[in-house]
Amino acid sequence: MDINLLLKKLTIEEKIGQLLQLSPFHFIRDIEVEVFGHLKELGLTEKKVFSAGSVLGIHNAAEMISVQEKYLRKSTHQIPLVFMADIIHGYETIFPVPLALSTSWNPKLAFDMARVSAIEASTAGIHVTFSPMADLSRDPRWGRVVEGFGEDPYLNALFTKEMVKGYQQDDISQDGNVASCVKHFAAYGAAEGGRDYNTVDVSRLSLHNYYLKGYKAAIDAGAKLIMTSFNVLDGIPATINKHLLRGVLRDLWKFDGLTITDYDSLHQVVPHGNAENDEEAALKGIIAGLDIEMASTCYINYLKKLIENHEVDIKLLDEAVLRVLKLKEEIGLFDNPYKGASVELESTLVRSNDHLEISKKVAHESVVLLKNENLLPLSTHKKYALIGPYAETRNTNGPWSWHGKNELNHTLKETLLEKNISMTFVKQVVRVEDLTKEDLIELKNVDAVILALGENERESGEAHSKVDIKLPRNQEEFVEFFRQAGLDSIVLLYHGRPFDLSNIMDAKAILDVYYLGSMANDAIADILTGVINPSGKITMSYPRHVGQIPIYYNHLNTGRPKIEGDRNEYVSYYLDELNTPLFPFGFGLSYSKFSYQNLRLSQFEMSLNEEISLFIDVQNETEIGGFETVQLYIRDYVATISRPVKELKGFQKIWFAPHQRRVVEFVINKSLLSYLDDQGNEVIEPGRFQLMVGSSSIELTSLDIILKKEEVNDFKK
Ligand code: NOJ
Numbered sequence: 001m002d003i004n005l006l007l008k009k010l011t012i013e014e015k016i017g018q019l020l021q022l023s024p025f026h027f028i029r030d031i032e033v034e035v036f037g038h039l040k041e042l043g044l045t046e047k048k049v050f051s052a053g054s055v056l057g058i059h060n061a062a063e064m065i066s067v068q069e070k071y072l073r074k075s076t077h078q079i080p081l082v083f084m085a086d087i088i089h090g091y092e093t094i095f096p097v098p099l100a101l102s103t104s105w106n107p108k109l110a111f112d113m114a115r116v117s118a119i120e121a122s123t124a125g126i127h128v129t130f131s132p133m134a135d136l137s138r139d140p141r142w143g144r145v146v147e148g149f150g151e152d153p154y155l156n157a158l159f160t161k162e163m164v165k166g167y168q169q170d171d172i173s174q175d176g177n178v179a180s181c182v183k184h185f186a187a188y189g190a191a192e193g194g195r196d197y198n199t200v201d202v203s204r205l206s207l208h209n210y211y212l213k214g215y216k217a218a219i220d221a222g223a224k225l226i227m228t229s230f231n232v233l234d235g236i237p238a239t240i241n242k243h244l245l246r247g248v249l250r251d252l253w254k255f256d257g258l259t260i261t262d263y264d265s266l267h268q269v270v271p272h273g274n275a276e277n278d279e280e281a282a283l284k285g286i287i288a289g290l291d292i293e294m295a296s297t298c299y300i301n302y303l304k305k306l307i308e309n310h311e312v313d314i315k316l317l318d319e320a321v322l323r324v325l326k327l328k329e330e331i332g333l334f335d336n337p338y339k340g341a342s343v344e345l346e347s348t349l350v351r352s353n354d355h356l357e358i359s360k361k362v363a364h365e366s367v368v369l370l371k372n373e374n375l376l377p378l379s380t381h382k383k384y385a386l387i388g389p390y391a392e393t394r395n396t397n398g399p400w401s402w403h404g405k406n407e408l409n410h411t412l413k414e415t416l417l418e419k420n421i422s423m424t425f426v427k428q429v430v431r432v433e434d435l436t437k438e439d440l441i442e443l444k445n446v447d448a449v450i451l452a453l454g455e456n457e458r459e460s461g462e463a464h465s466k467v468d469i470k471l472p473r474n475q476e477e478f479v480e481f482f483r484q485a486g487l488d489s490i491v492l493l494y495h496g497r498p499f500d501l502s503n504i505m506d507a508k509a510i511l512d513v514y515y516l517g518s519m520a521n522d523a524i525a526d527i528l529t530g531v532i533n534p535s536g537k538i539t540m541s542y543p544r545h546v547g548q549i550p551i552y553y554n555h556l557n558t559g560r561p562k563i564e565g566d567r568n569e570y571v572s573y574y575l576d577e578l579n580t581p582l583f584p585f586g587f588g589l590s591y592s593k594f595s596y597q598n599l600r601l602s603q604f605e606m607s608l609n610e611e612i613s614l615f616i617d618v619q620n621e622t623e624i625g626g627f628e629t630v631q632l633y634i635r636d637y638v639a640t641i642s643r644p645v646k647e648l649k650g651f652q653k654i655w656f657a658p659h660q661r662r663v664v665e666f667v668i669n670k671s672l673l674s675y676l677d678d679q680g681n682e683v684i685e686p687g688r689f690q691l692m693v694g695s696s697s698i699e700l701t702s703l704d705i706i707l708k709k710e711e712v713n714d715f716k717k
Contacts, residue, residue, distance in 0.1 A: 001325075001329055001334040003322060003325040003326060003329055004322070006077065006079070006325060007318060007321060007322055007325060009077060010077065010321070012304050012307060012314075012317075013047075013051060013304060014051055014076070014077065015317055015318070015321045016051075016299055016300055016303045016304060016317065017048065017051025017052055017053060017300065018051075018052075018053035018079070018320075018321045018324045018325070019053060019291060019292050019293055019299050019300075019303075019317075019320055019321065019324065020048070020051070020052040020053060020054075020292075020293060020297070020299060020300045021052065021053065021054040021055065021056050021084070021260070021292050021293065021294040021295065022044075022049060022052045022054075022055065022056065022295065023055070023056050023057055023295070024055055024056075024057065024058055024059075024063060024067050026039070026044065026049045026052075027049060027050070027052075027055070027067045027070055027071055028066075028067065028070075042296070042297045043297055043300075043301045044297060044300075048297075048300050050071060050074040050075065051300075052081065052300075053079070053081065053082065053292070053324050054081055054082045054083070054084055054128075054292060054324070055067060055081050055082070055083045055084065056084055056085070056263075056294060056295065057084075057085045057086065058083050058085055058124055058125065058126060059124070059403070060124050060343075060346060061123060061124050061125055061341040061342055061343045061345075061346050062343055063124075064083055064124055064125030064126075064338070064341045065125065065338055065341050067081065068080060068081055068083075068125070068337050068338055068341075072337060078337075079325070079328065079334075080328065080333040080334070080337030081337075082127050082128060082324075082327060082328050082331065082333060083125050083126050083127050083128070084126070084127065084128035084129070084130060084181065085121065085124075085126045085128075085129060085130070086129070086130045086131070086400055086402070087117050087118075087121045087126065087129040087130075087131060087178070087403075088129075088130075088131050088133070088147060088399075088400035088401070089101065089113065089117070089398070089400065089401065089517065090113065090116065090117050090120070090359065090401065090403075090404065090517060090518070091116075091117050091120035091121040091124070091126075091350065091403050091404075092120055092350045092351040092403045092404055092405065092518075093116055093117075093120060093350070093351050093352075093355035093356055093358075093359050093404075093517075093518055094359065094397040094398070094401045094404035094517035094518045095113040095116070095117070095359050095362050095363070095516075095517045095518075096113075096362055096363050096366040096398075096514060096515065096516045096517050096520075097146045097147065097398040097399065097400075097496060097514055097515045097516075097517075098132065098133065098146070098147050098148055098149055098159070099145055099146050099147070099148060099149070099150060099496065099497075099514060099539065099540070100363075100366040100514035100515065100516060100536075101113065101149070101159070101362060101366055102148075102149035102150045102155060102156075102159055102539040103150075103366050103367075103368050103512070103514075103536035103537060103538055103539050103588065104362065104365035104366045104535070104536055105155070105535075105536070105537055105539075105629045105651060105653050106365050106653055107158040107159050107161070107162040108162065109361070109362045109365060109366075110132075110159045110162035110163045110166065111162040111163070111165055111166040112166065112358055112361075112362065113163075113166065113358075113359075113362055114131075114132075114162070114163045114164075114165070114166025114167045114180075115166045115167075115169075116355045116358055116359070117129065117131075117166075117167070117178075118166065118167045118168075118176060118177055118178045119176045119349060119355075120349060120350045120351075120355065121178055122175060122176050122177070122178060122340035123340060123341070123342050123345040123346040123349055123350060124340075124341060124346065124403075125338060125339065125340050125341030126178060126340070127172075127178055127179060127331050127333070127339065127340065128178060128179045128180075128181055128224070128225060128327075129167055129178050129179075129180060129181065130181045130183055130227060131163060131167070131180065131181070131182075131183075132149075132159070132160045132163035132164065132180070132182060132183075132214075132218060133147040133148050133182075133183055133184065134148070134149075134156060134157075134160040134182050134183070134214025134215045134217070134218055135147075135148050135183070135184055135187070135188045135189035135211075135214070135229070136148065136150075136151065136152075136153055136156050136187075136189050136190075136210055136211050136213070136214060137150075137151065137189030137190070137540075138151050138189075138190075138540075138549075138550040138551070138552040139189070139190075139191070139193075139194035139549055139550050140194070140469050140497040140498040140499070140540060140542075140543070140549065141193065141194025141195070141465050141466055141467060141469060141497075141546070141549060142189060142191055142194040142195075142196065142465055142497075143196060143459075143460045143461050143462065143463065143464030143465050143466070143496070143497065144188070144189065144196065144460075144461060144462055145189070145460075145496070145497050145498070145540065146398065146399055146460040146461055146496030146497060146514075146515075147399070147400065147461065148189060149214070149539060150538075150539025150540045150585075151539065151540045151541065151552045151553070151554075151585060152539060152553075152554065152585065152648050153209070153210045153211075153213040153214065154213070154647070154648045154649065155539055155648060156213060156214040156217075157213045157214050157216070157217035158217070160182060160214045160215075160217050160218045160221075161217040161218065161220070161221040162221075163180065163218075164180045164182065164218045164221040164222060164223045165221050165222075167179070167180040168180055168222055168223075168224070172224065172330055172331055173330060173331060173332040175339070175340055176340075179223075179224040179225065179327065179330075179331065180218065180222075180223045180224060180225070181223065181224070181225035181226065181227050181258075181260065182214075182215050182218035182219065182223045182225070182226050182227070183226070183227035183229070183262070184227055184228065184229035184230065184238070184262055185215050185226050185227065185228050185229055185238060185244060185249075185259075186207065186211060186212060186215060186229060186233060186238055186244055186248075187200045187202055187207060187211040187212075187229070187231065187233055187238075188200070188229035188230065188231055188238075189211070190202050190211060190231075191231060191465075193465075194465050194466075194549065195465045196462060196463050196464070196465050197230045197231065197463075198231070199231065199232055200229075200231040200232060200233055201233075202233075203678070204678035204679070205641060205676075205677070205678045207233075208676040208677070208678065208679075208680045209675055209676050210554075212248070212680070216253060219249075219253055219255050219257075220253075223257065224257045224258065224327060224330070225257050225258040225259070225260055225327070226249065226255065226257065226258070226259055226260070227259075227260050227261070227262055227294075228241075228244075228245070228259060228260070228261050228262060228265060228290065229262060229265075230262050230265050230268065232272060232274075235274075236274060237265065237268065237269045237272045237274055238265075239261050239262070239265045239266050239268075239269060239285065239288075239290060240266070240269050240274060240275070240281070240284040240285050240287075240288045240290065241288060242287065242288040242289065244288075245259055245288045245289035245290060246288065246289040248680070249289070250289065252679075252680050256323075257323070257327075258291045258292060258323045258324065258327055259289060259290050259291045259292070260290075260291060260292040260293075260294055261285075261290060261292065261293050261294045261295075261296070262294065263294050263295045264294070264295045264296045265294070265296075266278075266281050266282070266285050266290065266293045266296050266298045266299070267281060267296035267297075267298055268296075269281045269284065269285075278296070278297070278298040278301060278302060279298070279301075279302040279305070279306070281298045282298035282299050282301075282302040282303050282306060283302075283306050283311060283312060285298065285299065286299070286303065286306075286312055286316050286317065286320070287312070287316065290320075291320040291323055291324065292320075292324065303317065351405075351408075351518070356518055356519055359517050359518050359519045360519035360522055360523050360526075362517075363516040363517060363519050363520055363522075363523030363524075364523050364526060364527065364532045365535055365536060365627075366514065366516055366523075366536050367511060367512065367513055367516070367523065367524065367527050367534050367536050368511070368512040368534065368536035368537060368538050368588040369509075369510075369511055369512075369527075369534040369536075369588060369589040369590065369591075370501075370510040370511070370512055370538075370542075370583055370587075370588070370589065371505075371507065371508070371509055371510040371589070372508075372509045372510075372589055372591075373508040373509065374508075375448060375488055375490050375508045375509040376490065376509050376511070376528060376530070376591070377527075377528060377529050377530030377591060378416075378421050378528050378529055378530075380419075380420050380421060380422070382422065382447040382448065383422045383423075383424045383445060383446045383447050384416075384421060384422065384423055384424070384446055384447065384448055384449070384450055385423070385424065385425035385426070385427075385442075385443055385446040385448075385449045385450065386412060386413060386416070386423055386425070386426045386427075386449075386450045386452065387425070387426075387427050387429060387435070387449055387450070387451055387452070387478065388428070388429070388430075388451045388452035388453050388475065388478060388492075389428065389429070389430045389452065389453065389454075389456075389475065390428070390452035390453065390454055390492070390494045391412070391413070391426055391427060391428040391429070391452045392411045392412075392413060392426065392428040393411065393412075393428070393452065393494065394406050394407060394408075394409040394410070394411055394521075395409075395456065395457050396409050396494065396515055396516055396517065396518075396520030396521060397409070397457065397515060397517055397518065397520075398457055398460075398461075398496060398514070398515025398517070399457055399458075399460055399461030399462070399464075399496060399515070400461060401517070404517070404518065408518070409518055409519075409520065409521065410519075410521045410522055411521055412450075412452065412492075412521040412524060412525065413426045414521070415521045415522050415524070415525035416525050416528065416529075418525070419525055419526075419529045419531070421525075421528075421529060424442070424445060424446055425439070425442050425443060425446060427439065428452075430474055430475075431474040431477065431478075432474070432477050432478055432481045443485075443487070446487070447488075448487065448488040448489065448490060448508075449478075449482050449487050449488070449489045449490070450489075450490045450492060450528075451475075451478050451479065451482075451489050451490065451491045451492065451507070452492045452494065453471055453475045453478065453491055453492065453493060453494070453504075454471070454475075454492075454493045454494035454495040455471075455494070455495045455496065455497075457496075457515065459496070460495070460496025460497050461496065466497075467546065468546065469497065469498065469499050469500050469543070469546050470499065470500045470501075470502075470503060470546075471499060471501070471503070471504060476503045476504055479491065479503075479504045479506050479507050480506065483506045488508040488509075489506075489507045489508060489509075490507065490508065490509040490510075490511065490528075491504060491507040491509065491510045491511070492511050492513050492524065493510065493511065493512050493513060493514075494513055494514070494515065495512075495514060495515075496514065496515060497540075498538070498540045498541065498542045498543070499542065500542070500543050500544065500545060500546055500582070501542060501582060501583070502544050502545070502582055505582075511524070511527065511528070511534070512536070512538070530591060530624075533590055533591045533592060533624060533625065533626040533627070534588070534589065534590055534591065535588070535590055535626060535627035535628070535629070535653070536588050537586050537587055537588035537629055537696065538583055538584075538585065538586070538587055538588060539585065539586075540552075540585065541553055541581035541583070541584055541585050542581055542582050542583035542584075543581050543582060544577055544578060544580075544581065544582045545577045547574070547577065548574075548577060548579070548581070551581055552585070553581075553584060553585035553586070553646065553697040553698075554644040554645070554646060554647050554648070555644060555645060556642045556643070556644055556645070557642065557645050558572040560572050562579050580698075584696050584697045584698045585696070585697040586629075586631050586648070586695070586696035586697040586698075587695075587696035587697070587698070587699075588629075588696075590624075590626040590627070590628065591622070591624045591626060592620050592621070592622045592624045592625065592626035592628070592656065592658075593620075593621045593622050594618055594619065594620055594621065594628045594656065594695060595618070595619045595621055596616055596617070596618055596630075596693065596694055596695065596699075596701060597616070597617045597618075597619070598615075598616065598617045599614070599615070599616045599693055599701045599702070599703055600614075600615050600616075600703075601613070601614055601615075601691075601703055601705065602614075602615075604703075604704075604705055604706060605705065605706045605707075605708055606668070606705060606706070606707060606708065607707075607708045608670050608684070608707070608708075609670070610669075611667050611668060611669045612667075612668040612669075612705055613665055613666070613667055613668070614632070614665065614666045614667075614668055614691055614693065614703070615663055615664070615665050616630070616663070616664050616693045616701070617661060617662070617663055617664075618630055618654075618656070618661070618662055618664050619656075619659070619660070619661040619662075620656035620657070620658060620659055620660050620661075621659070622658065622659070623658045623659070624658060625655065625656060625657050625658055625660075626655075626656060627653055627654065627655055627656070628653070628654060628656055628695065629651050629652070629653045629654075629695070630651060630652050630653075630654060630664045630693065630694075630695070631648060631650075631651045631693065631694060631695065631696065631697070631700075632648070632649050632650040632651060632666045632691065632692070632693055633646035633647060633648055633649065633691075633692040633693075633697065633700060634646070634647055634649045634668075634672055634673065634689055634690065634691055634692070635647070635689065635690040635692070636673065636675070636685070636687070636689055637687060637688045637689065637690065638685075638687050638688070639675065639683075639685050639687070640683070640685065641675070641677075643675060646690075646692060646697065646700075648697070649672045650666050650672070652664055652666075664693075666691075666693070668691065668705065670684055670707075673689055673707055684707070685707075686706075686707045686708060686709040687706070687707060687709075688704050688705070688706055688707075689704065689705050689706075689707060690702050690703075690704050691703050691704070691705060
């Protein structure tokens with residue numbers, strides 16, 4: 001298809017239509033009869049609806065085929081709709097929520113998850129997924145931390161990149177591949193107070209060094225689209241922010257794909273106070289470089305007038321429309337408007353046993369063991385009780401799993417019984433008082449209690465922010481109650497955000513199980529029984545108190561840092577709480593124990609184009625084979641801008657057989673020693689750097705190196 005020629009044939013209305021994205025119901029309902037309510041408010045007529053370029057969300061192949069058929073019947077130029085949807089952590093085979101996926105420290109699993117998601121979603125005729133979410137966040141109050149990859153820019157970038165590669169592979173025209181739309185550009189995760197949709201006010205330095213890295217990685221990996229965020233940045237909503245959409249995206253990053261609003265976010269620049277009305281919103285959107293408008297109708301209702309009045313150059317419209325047509329061409333929609341959609345394939349491929357097995361493997365690596373005083377793995381010789389609000393839950397899919405079917409998931413009781421664990425008492429209750437006298441008598445016969453605690457699926461995700469990130473009091477009371485009763489408890493945490501767990505530290509074991517998807521309780525049973533050795537490590541700091549937020553490991557030092565043991569009052573600390581988190585970034589236990597010894601360097605000084613090797617001996621001290629994630633952090637002691645006390649710069653997740661000792665090597669080169677200035681340019685400065693290696697962001701041993709002065713100016717060559 002010659003899309004340039006096609007563009008020339010389109011009327012101005014038809015061009016603007018290509019920039020409109022609507023939900024499927026608009027096409028399904030009889031608009032002539034039903035022009036009321038929402039449709040009326042949006043100013044939509046049947047003509048406008050049937051000029052739209054794309055669709056948001058589709059349930060299955062049959063729905064896709066019927067919408068496309070109806071659309072093409074009414075279309076003059078036979079330009080097919082492109083179907084986009086939120087396939088966030090699986091289509092019907094649901095995988096761990098992204099936050100849990102990141103705790104695997106295994107980006108290859110992100111690729112696997114994206115592959116299965118793409119294969120399944122394609123059968124419904126979905127061509128674009130609104131994933132990955134690359135929003136870095138340091139605030140567990142923000143409900144959407146569940147959809148991201150934690151607080152670290154380096155890890156975030158690795159996971160977003162693999163997701164994009166998994167969705168698209170090298171060619172979005174191939175069946176089983178979908179285009180990736182990375183979101184929400186930019187810095188949506190920095191919402192003040194952790195309240196969703198709230199103001200964002202971050203410096204350009206923070207933007208470039210932390211918040212933008214994930215989107216950039218996705219774009220470098222070839223993501224075809226990028227979605228703007230709901231928030232303002234520098235006082236201008238991201239959706240109409242020219243600095244972001246043209247300056248950063250097009251000029252700095254050379255992005256040539258599509259930009260799309262978030263749901264209704266072009267219209268929302270009016271309540272933001274940046275436009276008088278939808279017409280001004282349309283004007284600011286097209287000038288800023290915004291292509292597709294999702295769900296609101298500023299473009300479709302006002303762009304024509306703005307062009308006719310010469311307020312907008314038609315070239316801007318043409319550029320945007322051409323990008324939409326190019327995407328359709330790349331997907332292959334002009335050759336086959338129903339691309340991918342197949343009712344037959346849907347019934348064989350979707351939620352297949354193979355896919356479920358992959359999901360289980362990802363879930364295995366996503367579980368984090370936070371505490372274990374010799375209570376895990378469970379023993380087949382002991383008797384256990386399973387109690388708590390999630391004791392019999394099948395709702396393990398988590399937010400954004402709208403095609404998933406919780407009812408098909410196993411309960412933990414089912415999966416543990418299969419493993420011959422004696423579960424003599426199982427009761428799904430929300431508070432201690434729900435246990436009857438008879439229950440308490442029965443409980444005398446058990447050796448330990450498994451407490452299934454946490455938050456429900458609707459308590460995290462979009463628009464689900466919280467000020468209190470403790471477990472509800474009635475849940476904490478279970479731990480206290482059983483401690484007083486002399487029974488050990490093992491807590492399983494089903495959740496979507498870091499919690500303040502300080503009130504349940506009396507539990508003898510704590511296993512973080514997030515929402516692990518379709519095979520959650522199967523995977524949890526494998527971990528509980530020791531069939532699989534846990535290997536996850538948390539990717540957000542778990543605070544001791546909500547008042548510590550934002551709390552993150554890669555903070556600056558301040559001029560008056562708190563030094564443990566030093567009693568000086570006038571330093572940066574709290575009167576009533578420590579500075580440190582309860583569980584630090586990168587922390588997670590295993591049934592094995594690893595020791596780190598003998599950190600050494602190939603040389604202590606390097607010039608710019610040299611590399612230094614850093615070695616450490618890591619030993620599995622136990623009879624149990626397991627994975628350990630060996631982490632490398634670097635500190636730049638002195639630079640023009642203050643640099644963090646440590647930054648993750650590398651890691652290796654390695655299998656250790658019982659008692660195995662390995663030499664782990666990291667190669668240090670200039671790219672690990674650089675930072676970005678407030679324009680996004682890479683900078684490197686000579687001097688002393690601290691290299692730290694260990695099993696979490698606090699259990700580290702370190703050595704210093706010197707980057708020699710004289711050659712630093714060569715960096716930009
Ligand atoms: C709003 C959400 O913020 C975004 O992540 C999602 O992709 C769109 N709605 C479309 O459903």
